Amino acid sequence: MKAFSTLNDFFKEHKLNYIIGIIWLILIDGVQIVVPQILRKVTNLLQYGQLTSQELIKYIILILLTGLAIAIGRYFWRVYIFGTSRKLEYHLRDMLFNHLLTLSTNYFNIHTTGDLMAHATNDINAVRASLGQGIVMLVDAIFLTIMSIIMMAKTTNIKLTTITLLTLPFITIIVGKFGKIIHKRFRLVQEAFSNLTDITRENFSGIRVIKSFVQEESAFKKFTQANEYNLNKNMELVKVSGIFHPLVQFISSLSFLVVIVYGSKLVMLDTISLGDFIAFNNYLGLLIWPMMAVGFVINIIQRGIASMERINNILNEKPEIVDFPNAIPLAKVKGKIEYKNVYFKYPNSQSYALKNINFTVKEGNTLAIVGRTGSGKTTIVNLLLRLYDIDKGSILLDNIDIRNIQIKSLRENISYVPQDNFLFSSTIRDNIGFAFDKEISEEQIIYASKIAEVYDDIMELPDGFDTVLGERGVTLSGGQKQRVAIARAIVKDAPILILDDSLSSVDTQTEERILNNLKNVMSKKTTIIISHRISTVKNADQIIVLDEGEIIERGNHESLLEIDGLYKYLHEKQLLEEKVYGNAKEGQYE
Numbered sequence: 112m113k114a115f116s117t118l119n120d121f122f123k124e125h126k127l128n129y130i131i132g133i134i135w136l137i138l139i140d141g142v143q144i145v146v147p148q149i150l151r152k153v154t155n156l157l158q159y160g161q162l163t164s165q166e167l168i169k170y171i172i173l174i175l176l177t178g179l180a181i182a183i184g185r186y187f188w189r190v191y192i193f194g195t196s197r198k199l200e201y202h203l204r205d206m207l208f209n210h211l212l213t214l215s216t217n218y219f220n221i222h223t224t225g226d227l228m229a230h231a232t233n234d235i236n237a238v239r240a241s242l243g244q245g246i247v248m249l250v251d252a253i254f255l256t257i258m259s260i261i262m263m264a265k266t267t268n269i270k271l272t273t274i275t276l277l278t279l280p281f282i283t284i285i286v287g288k289f290g291k292i293i294h295k296r297f298r299l300v301q302e303a304f305s306n307l308t309d310i311t312r313e314n315f316s317g318i319r320v321i322k323s324f325v326q327e328e329s330a331f332k333k334f335t336q337a338n339e340y341n342l343n344k345n346m347e348l349v350k351v352s353g354i355f356h357p358l359v360q361f362i363s364s365l366s367f368l369v370v371i372v373y374g375s376k377l378v379m380l381d382t383i384s385l386g387d388f389i390a391f392n393n394y395l396g397l398l399i400w401p402m403m404a405v406g407f408v409i410n411i412i413q414r415g416i417a418s419m420e421r422i423n424n425i426l427n428e429k430p431e432i433v434d435f436p437n438a439i440p441l442a443k444v445k446g447k448i449e450y451k452n453v454y455f456k457y458p459n460s461q462s463y464a465l466k467n468i469n470f471t472v473k474e475g476n477t478l479a480i481v482g483r484t485g486s487g488k489t490t491i492v493n494l495l496l497r498l499y500d501i502d503k504g505s506i507l508l509d510n511i512d513i514r515n516i517q518i519k520s521l522r523e524n525i526s527y528v529p530q531d532n533f534l535f536s537s538t539i540r541d542n543i544g545f546a547f548d549k550e551i552s553e554e555q556i557i558y559a560s561k562i563a564e565v566y567d568d569i570m571e572l573p574d575g576f577d578t579v580l581g582e583r584g585v586t587l588s589g590g591q592k593q594r595v596a597i598a599r600a601i602v603k604d605a606p607i608l609i610l611d612d613s614l615s616s617v618d619t620q621t622e623e624r625i626l627n628n629l630k631n632v633m634s635k636k637t638t639i640i641i642s643h644r645i646s647t648v649k650n651a652d653q654i655i656v657l658d659e660g661e662i663i664e665r666g667n668h669e670s671l672l673e674i675d676g677l678y679k680y681l682h683e684k685q686l687l688e689e690k691v692y693g694n695a696k697e698g699q700y701e
């Protein structure tokens with residue numbers, strides 16, 4: 112139960128709703144207890160021929176009123192208890208999502224999206240069930256049981272009550288045992304179905320690859336396997352729940368059998384009246400549900416606690432990258448960047464991704480980073496953004512160690528075009544204006560998309576800037592995505608601009624046009640350009656060449672060509688490739 116203390120604030124705010132809901136529930140339990148009493152009266156009057164039409168009307172009205180009261184009461188306890196548990200689900204999901212947003216990049220390297228989705232759905236549902244259905248079952252189990260048993264013993268016969276009650280705990284035991292098995296199998300069904308969904312989604316996302324490799328048959332085989340697994344898991348669930356319900360019914364009917372055999376004997380001996388007998392049967396009917404509820408409630412609450420503990424583990428997870436106590440906010444930086452003896456190892460890695468990195472980029476200058484794949488280029492900018500913290504050395508921005516700058520203001524000062532050009536499934540307008548909470552002006556969007564050379568492409572789309580991207584929208588080409596991502600960074604207009612391999616999917620002519628357009632933008636900013644292509648970086652003020660995490664060459668285009676090193680080799684290789692293959696990138700085939 113301690114696990115739920117995370118929700119104390121919620122309980123404080125909503126306790127009145129729970130209290131009102133529970134009061135309604137107890138009131139309805141009370142009204143339900145009255146119904147057998149009415150039946151007892153009517154039967155007794157009938158048995159002794161004393162039921163006048165006036166009396167009959169009175170009891171009919173009474174039964175109607177109790178039915179109405181039960182219906183109204185059910186509505187209210189449902190709204191108050193289930194409604195509050197839905198609010199709790201909303202609150203918890205918000206809390207979890209908000210907390211996940213604060214966690215550092217590394218957390219998402221370790222935990223898969225599937226895992227996080229399972230916490231956000233299955234675990235939260237289990238917590239909601241325990242604090243919704245769980246509460247209802249607990250209240251019913253306590254009140255309906257106590258009230259029914261008291262009424263049975265007090266108004267009918269203690270001996271009959273005792274004998275009948277001996278069979279009822281079996282229902283609780285069976286529900287408890289089967290509940291566990293059913294839940295286990297239900298989880299397997301959920302897993303099998305989510306696996307089937309994943310396979311289906313992946314097959315349709317990769318339909319072009321499947322078709323071009325003529326792998327339809329093997330894709331179908333894999334799908335059928337997963338589909339069959341899903342069917343088997345469902346069959347296992349059906350079998351166990353198929354036994355469960357009849358078994359509970361069977362035991363309940365055994366209880367009724369006891370009542371019929373022993374109860375009718377008592378009626379014949381005149382120890383109890385026929386009305387008592389009818390009322391007793393009704394109380395027994397009322398008792399079946401709370402007996403089942405006792406079995407369910409233990410499982411539901413146990414599951415809720417286990418899920419809450421899993422959620423608490425995430426909520427207790429501290430972000431690795433946080434503001435240092437004396438970190439200061441920066442308004443607008445000038446843009447001088449300095450790396451001093453920087454060493455860095457990724458959290459799960461044994462070897463250094465960067466070793467002894469030293470460079471200075473003056474305010475308004477451009478630094479280019481080139482190097483083979485995996486040499487550490489992206490890692491350099493990851494560190495400037497403080498997506499990871501360095502192990503040794505220091506990184507300074509305007510002569511201040513970035514660990515002494517508040518992360519929010521550090522990142523606000525950087526316009527970043529990441530390598531994967533991720534775009535959200537919303538409109539192009541929303542994607543370009545992503546850095547701002549409010550909508551940006553049409554002029555700003557047009558200006559940025561023109562600089563990024565994507566304006567004409569967007570205008571050809573059916574809804575222009577309002578074209579929706581993503582699964583339910585338009586799919587942009589790799590080069591178009593890159594250019595929308597560049598426009599997004601231009602609109603942000605931060606003093607530092609980082610382009611991480613952001614022109615790799617555009618042809619060299621478009622690249623040249625973009626770089627030309629960017630000249631004006633870049634003249635007022637400090638820029639870091641990462642690229643495999645020498646054509647992208649040749650105009651930079653300073654170029655560093657990385658190899659296996661170390662700077663092996665530095666200078667400008669001309670001075671680097673004088674050294675017989677990696678830069679010159681890459682340059683010559685690319686010139687040769689261009690001559691041989693021509694310019695076979697996006698643009699020519701679009």
Ligand SMILES: Nc1ncnc2c1ncn2[C@@H]1O[C@H](COP(=O)(O)OP(=O)(O)OP(=O)(O)O)[C@@H](O)[C@H]1O
Nearest residue numbers: 220457459460464483484485486487488489490491
């Ligand atoms: N999250 C991570 N955890 C562990 N190792 C990583 C992680 N990200 C990158 N690396 C490793 O760090 C090294 C440098 O990677 P980085 O992405 O900086 O290279 P890069 O020069 O930008 O490569 P590319 O040109 O292919 O983008 C590589 O060996 C890579 O495998």
